[in-house]
Amino acid sequence: EAQVTQNPRYLITVTGKKLTVTCSQNMNHEYMSWYRQDPGLGLRQIYYSMNVEVTDKGDVPEGYKVSRKEKRNFPLILESPSPNQTSLYFCASGSLAGQETQYFGPGTRLLVL
Amino acid sequence: LAKTTQPISMDSYEGQEVNITCSHNNIATNDYITWYQQFPSQGPRFIIQGYKTKVTNEVASLFIPADRKSSTLSLPRVSLSDTAVYYCLVVPQGYQKVTFGTGTKLQVIP
Numbered sequence: 001e002a003q004v005t006q007n008p009r010y011l012i013t014v015t016g017k018k019l020t021v022t023c024s025q026n027m028n029h030e031y032m033s034w035y036r037q038d039p040g041l042g043l044r045q046i047y048y049s050m051n052v053e054v055t056d057k058g059d060v061p062e063g064y065k066v067s068r069k070e071k072r073n074f075p076l077i078l079e080s081p082s083p084n085q086t087s088l089y090f091c092a093s094g095s096l097a098g099q100e101t102q103y104f105g106p107g108t109r110l111l112v113l
Numbered sequence: 114l115a116k117t118t119q120p121i122s123m124d125s126y127e128g129q130e131v132n133i134t135c136s137h138n139n140i141a142t143n144d145y146i147t148w149y150q151q152f153p154s155q156g157p158r159f160i161i162q163g164y165k166t167k168v169t170n171e172v173a174s175l176f177i178p179a180d181r182k183s184s185t186l187s188l189p190r191v192s193l194s195d196t197a198v199y200y201c202l203v204v205p206q207g208y209q210k211v212t213f214g215t216g217t218k219l220q221v222i223p
Contacts, residue, residue, distance in 0.1 A: 048210065
């Protein structure tokens with residue numbers, strides 16, 4: 001089944017404790033992206049990647065890192081999480097050939113205390 | 114990036130056709146217009162995409178006038194399960210940076 005998976009789905013952590021949210025897709029998509037969603041602010045893009053080893057900032061990249069060492073994986077790294085990074089995070093992927101549509105993962109709900 | 118403007122919310126009775134219009138005045142030549150549906154605590158789901166004129170699939174139709182400065186998502190005979198937030202996006206060919214607007218919250222009433 002074609003899908004985007006994220007782990008963990010729920011995470012409670014404390015300020016300053018490094019964490020990684022993994023994202024994996026099995027559709028051989030070149031494009032992958034991370035978004036955060038907060039009440040009243042909609043979906044905001046954090047980082048995106050056009051292909052392996054090619055990443056770029058979205059609208060809200062501060063406090064986040066990403067890497068794209070393999071085509072299928074695009075982890076989101078919070079080196080020193082802060083309470084303002086409490087949010088619902090979505091990973092998405094898409095093909096660069098044909099329609100520019102994105103397939104979203106189920107989301108990761110993060111609480112930083 | 115083309116900015117999009119949509120109504121914040123809409124109500125509709127079950128069985129009615131719903132039209133949600135999105136304004137994107139500074140759309141570029143190579144931009145596509147894409148609509149997503151999102152249920153609470155779930156990732157957005159692709160509904161339909163178009164470049165110009167009319168596109169129809171099994172769930173919706175998308176109307177794009179010749180100047181492409183707006184688009185209208187049409188949902189035929191909505192049901193309670195269509196209650197969701199609908200996002201209009203203008204996506205550059207080849208992706209790159211993508212900006213979601215605030216979306217339209219559609220409430221379907223029995």
